[in-house]
Amino acid sequence: MALDKPYLDIPGTTVFDAEQARKGYALNQFCMSLMKAGNRARFKADERAYLDEWPMTEAQKQAVLARDLNAAIASGGNIYFLAKIGATDGKSFLQMAASMTGMSEAEYRAMMLAGGRSIDGNRVIGEDGDAQADRQPQGSGGPGCEGGWKKAER
Amino acid sequence: MARITASVYTSHVPLIGVAIDTGKTREPYWQPLFAGYEPSRRWFSAHKPDVVLLVYNDHATAFSLDVIPTFAIGAAAEFLPADEGWGARPVPKLVGHPALAAHVAHSVIQDDFDLTIVNKMDVDHGLTVPLSLMCGQPQAWPCPVIPFLVNVLHYPVPSGRRCFQLGQAIRRAIERYDEPLNVHVWGTGGMSHQLQGPRAGLINKAWDNRFLDRLIDEPAALAQVPHVDYVREAGSEGIELVMWLIARGAMADAAGGPKPHVAHRFYHVPASNTAVGHLILEEQTS
Numbered sequence: 555m556a557l558d559k560p561y562l563d564i565p566g567t568t569v570f571d572a573e574q575a576r577k578g579y580a581l582n583q584f585c586m587s588l589m590k591a592g593n594r595a596r597f598k599a600d601e602r603a604y605l606d607e608w609p610m611t612e613a614q615k616q617a618v619l620a621r622d623l624n625a626a627i628a629s630g631g632n633i634y635f636l637a638k639i640g641a642t643d644g645k646s647f648l649q650m651a652a653s654m655t656g657m658s659e660a661e662y663r664a665m666m667l668a669g670g671r672s673i674d675g676n677r678v679i680g681e682d683g684d685a686q687a688d689r690q691p692q693g694s695g696g697p698g699c700e701g702g703w704k705k706a707e708r
Numbered sequence: 709m710a711r712i713t714a715s716v717y718t719s720h721v722p723l724i725g726v727a728i729d730t731g732k733t734r735e736p737y738w739q740p741l742f743a744g745y746e747p748s749r750r751w752f753s754a755h756k757p758d759v760v761l762l763v764y765n766d767h768a769t770a771f772s773l774d775v776i777p778t779f780a781i782g783a784a785a786e787f788l789p790a791d792e793g794w795g796a797r798p799v800p801k802l803v804g805h806p807a808l809a810a811h812v813a814h815s816v817i818q819d820d821f822d823l824t825i826v827n828k829m830d831v832d833h834g835l836t837v838p839l840s841l842m843c844g845q846p847q848a849w850p851c852p853v854i855p856f857l858v859n860v861l862h863y864p865v866p867s868g869r870r871c872f873q874l875g876q877a878i879r880r881a882i883e884r885y886d887e888p889l890n891v892h893v894w895g896t897g898g899m900s901h902q903l904q905g906p907r908a909g910l911i912n913k914a915w916d917n918r919f920l921d922r923l924i925d926e927p928a929a930l931a932q933v934p935h936v937d938y939v940r941e942a943g944s945e946g947i948e949l950v951m952w953l954i955a956r957g958a959m960a961d962a963a964g965g966p967k968p969h970v971a972h973r974f975y976h977v978p979a980s981n982t983a984v985g986h987l988i989l990e991e992q993t994s
Contacts (some may be wrong), residue, residue: 560936561863566907571863579773586772589793608742624905634768634861636994641793647722651908652934662909666978670900670911677940685907685975694907 563678566685570632578630581618584608585635594642643671656691710808710885714755715955715968715989716748717923718841720764723980725797728840729951736988745841745972749794751971751988752842758889761807761812761854762774763877764834764896765861769794770826776862777824779874782831782855783809790830799836799845805852805980808885812854821874831855838896841986858951860897865935871950872931875957882958895955897948899975900941900980910943910951911983915976919949920985923960924970927956945982959989966992 559567568574575582584605587593598602605615618639626636633650638690640650652662665671675683683691724741731741749840769790771777787802813823835855843850856878859865866874875893882891899919902910919942922930931953938947960966970991976984 560934561939564907564940566905567902567939568905569863569939570861570942575773575862582768582773586768589769589791608739632768632861635773638768638793646980648980649902651903654905656906662756665909666911666981669913670983671902671907671909673910673912673915673941676907676910685905687906690906693741701900 565676565679565681565683566690567705568627574630575632576630578614580608580610581614581626581629581631582608582635584618585631585638588638588642590705597642621653623650629652631661638701655685655693657693661693710882710887710889710891710960712879712882712891712893712958712960712991713757714892714971714988714990715959716838716842716892717952717955717985718838718894718896719898719979719980719982719984719986720834720837720896721979721984722792722837723769724838724984725833725840728845729798734950741976741979744976744986746983746984747781747972748842748974748988749844755990756850757779757892759808759852759854760892760894761856761882762835762838762894763856763858763898764838764952765858765948765952766829767832767834768861769821769832769881770829771857772814773862776859777826777857778859778965779821780824780826780857781809781813782829783813783859784827784829787829787831787855789836790832790950792832796830797833797836798839800848802835802855805854808882808887808889808891809854811885812881813879816874816877817870817883819877819880821877826855826857827853834896838894854870858954860950863935865893865947865950866934868931868933868938868950868953871953872928872957872962875954875959876962878901878954878964879958879960891959893955895952898942898946899985900943900946902943903945903981905944907943909981910946911977912941912943912946913975913977913983915941916983916985920975920987923952923956923987924968924989927953927959927962931957956989962992968992
């Protein structure tokens with residue numbers, strides 16, 4: 555019998571369930587290692603070499619290198635673990651969140667000040683809200699619109 | 709006999725801690741939020757408890773994916789503020805209450821809630837931000853605090869119903885403690901927010917305010933709301949709100965007693981990515 559996962563029809567949302575956690579174990583534990591200053595320094599010195607110490611998939615490593623948090627989440631990452639990468643880069647949670655929507659930091663901040671993203675049209679896949687796949691990425695071309703902030707800075 | 713005199717509910721947004729620690733609370737962005745907590749700090753000074761049992765979640769700080777306890781209680785004599793990747797918050801160390809924590813663990817486990825007991829860990833913003841909001845910036849926290857942790861990161865998380873029942877069990881435990889302690893139970897996290905994916909930034913004011921109404925007036929019915937409603941309506945991180953039901957289940961009316969008095973209610977959008985909600989409920993002494 556299949557497990558009950560009633561959250562799979564929510565747009566723009568990946569619930570970090572036991573299956574995702576299994577896929578993302580090494581990715582998230584890599585992120586956790588960045589809590590130590592020595593590891594942050596080693597990661598910054600040679601990101602690829604540091605990543606190769608972890609039994610992660612190539613897709614997970616590419617997601618980290620590109621700072622593409624949506625791709626990292628799809629491959630099993632959890633945002634609270636992925637936030638350690640942002641902290642290593644000196645990014646705020648707001649900047650990280652913006653990078654997943656395609657909005658620039660300024661656009662995202664303005665949305666939050668205006669009361670946040672509306673729930674209308676964003677409850678179920680197939681409605682017409684701004685988090686629906688056919689309306690993403692939604693930014694006007696600010697940093698992050700191509701995915702992660704790393705790519706945008708290049 | 710120990711008794712519960714009040715419950716406090718508040719969001720625990722990390723950037724609020726940063727604003728406090730860096731002296732930004734009077735800036736235009738933050739001023740409305742901190743104004744909403746001024747009555748809370750006055751109330752706390754006038755109603756200082758002997759112990760706070762503070763319900764929160766760890767955010768990949770003390771617990772990695774190596775061990776994922778659903779419910780855990782901190783039984784140590786002290787806990788240090790954690791370095792969450794940008795240095796530890798400049799706040800006092802936490803003094804625990806090992807005797808009451810051990811008593812609560814014993815009683816609650818006998819009541820069928822299989823707690824994990826934690827004797828060594830650092831505490832993150834989920835615990836320290838609520839203390840800062842209620843107590844300001846003292847040299848030492850005004851009373852011992854028992855950290856009580858709930859897994860809300862790794863699904864499935866405990867249901868609202870289970871959290872409410874756990875609160876009822878915590879009340880029974882505290883009322884069985886011989887020393888005449890005045891205890892607060894705090895529930896933290898929420899309100900609506902989503903930090904991940906294309907739907908990041910979601911806020912649902914109507915849902916949040918309905919949650920506050922129902923938490924006050926019909927908590928047992930609110931506890932029946934399934935997870936998927938929280939995730940769909942209040943965002944993937946809005947699920948933190950189940951922790952408020954632990955504190956609410958510990959109040960007298962959940963054990964057949966009188967309804968609590970609403971001492972303070974506050975709601976504000978935004979703090980960073982999050983809707984901030986706050987309630988103080990006092991037990992009626994009559």
